[in-house]
Amino acid sequence: MAIFSLLLSGLLIGWQMMKLLKQPNEMKVEFMSELTQSMKTVCIGRYLVDVPSSFVLNIPLANVDGFDIRPAKVSMPSLDLFRERNQVDENKWRQIAHNTEASLLRESIRVGGDGHIFSYRESARHNRTLMIQARKWLNTREYWLKQESIISDEEKDIEKAKATLNK
Template sequence: MKPFLPLFLLLGVTTACAPEMPPMTPEETQRMNQLTSTMTTRCVGRYLIDLPDAFVLNEISTTKLEDVEILKIKPMYKVDFQLLLEQRDRELKATHMDGEPSNPFLKKYEILPPGGIGKIFNRASETGSADFGRTLELMAWKDGYLFSATIEATDSTGTAYANKPWIKEFPNDIPQKRAHLLDVYNRLQGRKDTEVPSGPGVCFPNGFLRGSATDHEQIDLHYHLKTVEDVYFGFHYLTDIGPEKDTLLERGKAIEKSVKQYNGHTLRKGKREANGLSFEEWLSVQETDPGVKDYDLTLEMNSKHGDAYNPLFITDFYSGVRHPRPTPSLEEVAVRKAIAKASLGEAESIALWDKVTTTLRPRPGAF
């Protein structure tokens, strides 16, 4: 018979920082077994992680790759895309700079090169800012997916700033930015949430960008438990920040102070290893709303690197906190009920956390 090993040793958690975890009740055990009975691999950045099937991709996310912000990728019929493109075209043409009815917001537009379906809009970045600051907005369709992306640029040609001496500091870089935007678009592809691509590239919500790792990758996304409103995972992937001055555990004093402000305490902290990766974790409980416990579990990897081949990777788990959603209207806020109790308690939250985070691994060939 193999010797029994406590869970915290199997996980590689620093024993001095791993207090005994509370056991689950029979009801909690049954519920957790049911929740984790079917796990599916998800691709996040250039890594893989397994989540229960009951967790779905949240609509709130941000993605910026190689200086191109990916606004949206979603499945769409071609006819629906064409209607959406016409609507966007009308909106931009009807907009002008603030206080300048004769100064159009949309400066130029072009149809995509042969073989492409869509347009690139050359517009001012904001209606209330100087119009030499430009945004190239791509709206395109290929292989059954809508693609919407932007890149920032500058061009003073034909503006009131064209002859200002200081404008030389903002040269026209539209041709270079346009070429780069198209290069990124040509390497983009739509992707089902559970699809795991092969070869070098980076995954983000509903999409995949082919190519080797770069120092310009920023991704934030979430998965929430579809049956409740207060249980979710957050993933943050950054290659452009360089080394941080300290790690998660080295920020311990600040974390403890913050947790205690909300009548909370640390549940577990320490270093862990899984699938050849080394990372740190900090698990805590607090009362953001008095009398209501919410659980905040965090994992941090590559804190002192944050580069293309060693990205800063942060995973958060919350129970007792509403998952991200669009800003509610005043009417929605007025009728929304407060969360009375976390849907998953301490033992369940930690059990789910351990089950999921032990599956974090690099995607083969991703880098």
């Protein structure tokens, strides 16, 4: 009789365990059903992907034509503020002296009505490298492209930035 009650207890425990293990799978199915009821399409590179409407795309860094593309953390609510920020940055780089040139700013080029390219050194000690930064206001959004360059490639990299902004 002891063996029978032990066997029966084992079967009951096993049956209860199966019920408990089955519940999370049912919960997952229910959760996925709710999650996929409302979908939106996002573009990731060359692909259009359907994702839940609550999905937030967070790509920290992309590279196009040799330029790093980073999402701007500061939102610019207007084109006027975008232009003002460009002017503030240009003045900042122009006012800081470099050890071999008048300022950190090497070039400031307007591209189209709402684009701007800056070529500047990051500090007074940088002699061989510089940054090429292209900014564009498009469809109420601010886009930045940034590339480290060397002095001998500056013109080529500025032309590449112009071509990228004009795409």
